[in-house]
Amino acid sequence: MSSAINQPEPSPLVACTISRDVTTFDLLIEDMEAAVGEAWGDLGFPEALAFLRQLDAEMLEFIAIAIDDEDEDRLPIIGDIIELAGQLGIKVILIADDVSPTALHTLLRQGADEFVPYPLPEGELQAAIDRLRQPAEPAAPSTNIAANAAGQKGALLAVHGLAGGTGATTLAVNLAWELASISKDKAPRVCVIDLGLQFGSVATCLDLPRREAVFEMWSDTETMDEDIFKQALVSYQDRLWVLTAPPEMLPLDMITSEDVNKVLDLACGHFDYVIVDMPATLVQWTEAVLTAAQIYFMTMEMDMRSAQNTLRLKRALQAEDLPVEKLRFCMNRAPKFTDLNGKARVKRMAESLEIGIELQLPDGGKAVSQGTDHGLPLANSAPKNPLRKEIAKLAASLHALGAASAAAV
Helix, strand or coil: CCCCCCCCCCCCCEEEEEEEHHHHHHHHHHHHHHHCCCCEECCCCCHHHHHHCCCCEEECCCCEEEEEHHHHHHHCCCHHHHHHHHCCCCCCEEEEEEECHHHHHHHHHHCCCCCECCCCCCCCHHHHHHHCCCCCCCCCCCCCCCHHHCCCCEEEEEEEEECCCCHHHHHHHHHHHHCCCCCCCCCEEEEEEEECCCCCCCHHHCCCCCCCCHHHHHHCHHHHCCHHHHCCCCCEECCCCEEEECCCCCCHHHHCCHHHHHHHHHHHHHCCEEEECCCCCCCCCCCHHHHHHCCCEEEEECCCCHHHHHHHHEEEEEECCCHHEEEEEEEEEECCCCCCHHHHHHHHEEEEECCCCCEEEECCCHHHHHHHHCCCCHHHCCCCCCCHHHHHHHHHHHHHHHHHHHHCC
């Protein structure tokens, strides 16, 4: 395909793929051929910069930059390609496979027009091309997804502990509060859903009452509507909305995938971000949450139980052909920056488990349990705590990525 650029009399090129190795993205090749036939070429990253500086590049309608986690050290050159394409009026489609939110945010901020995950959902590349070809319309000033006239739904983020005490609920609650407090003027609307029907403790972490309306809602989701859903919610400081666990312990199989999907749909229709705190147990409706979530955080620690449970979880999900690529592993009580031996152990653990540990959460110490006992997020009880700072950085990255993706659409 790269030879098409060097042929003396080629059919006019309208597009070009840019990647480390396009054969790594075989589905992209098929979709490009279906979208533009033979009128496209392929380039590596250094070649792309050189080609875009030539007059021939101006004929391009768009470029499709395909990257994966191995390309994150190439962000500067990829950013240069995006910026140069923007100066030439060439649209940019970013296709990413297992790339960190921070990297995606960086590239979208540099001017990428569309973002498509890889493996490519059926028809999604063509849909992105069609959007690029539509005349630009003025964007609405509101950043509130729930109030967006286009009817866009909020982002769904799930948190699941691989073992007890790995900080799943702490991450869910504090991430939700950081997102809800990220802006004083146009703060996003955030909802936390506690699906730990037996031992869920989100209500305890925020000192909120467990309402009987929650049990009534889950008992009869067939008649549930927006009003019933809203009545089951309680607010924390008028910024964060919470669907707590029921007052009494309930069997996890009391609810079904259909029940969970209906609640998640309602929540995502009214909030910019929906954070789901999952029970440690895998149940029938775990699949529903995993399928619906944009990111599924898995908290773990540097111990044998986390390692063994990671392997068991991967096997279980792969056996059911579930989207393992949505999992983002978070190391709780991660070693400090100066602990080189500890960092090496984390790296060896990730390599042995064949996973990427993208988020390393420092030990928050006694301040975490003290904040929980007082029903306060870390931002209120210990704002300078290192764990709070790391979660705040994660929230800022996720929010910036969401805003950039919405602007690209």
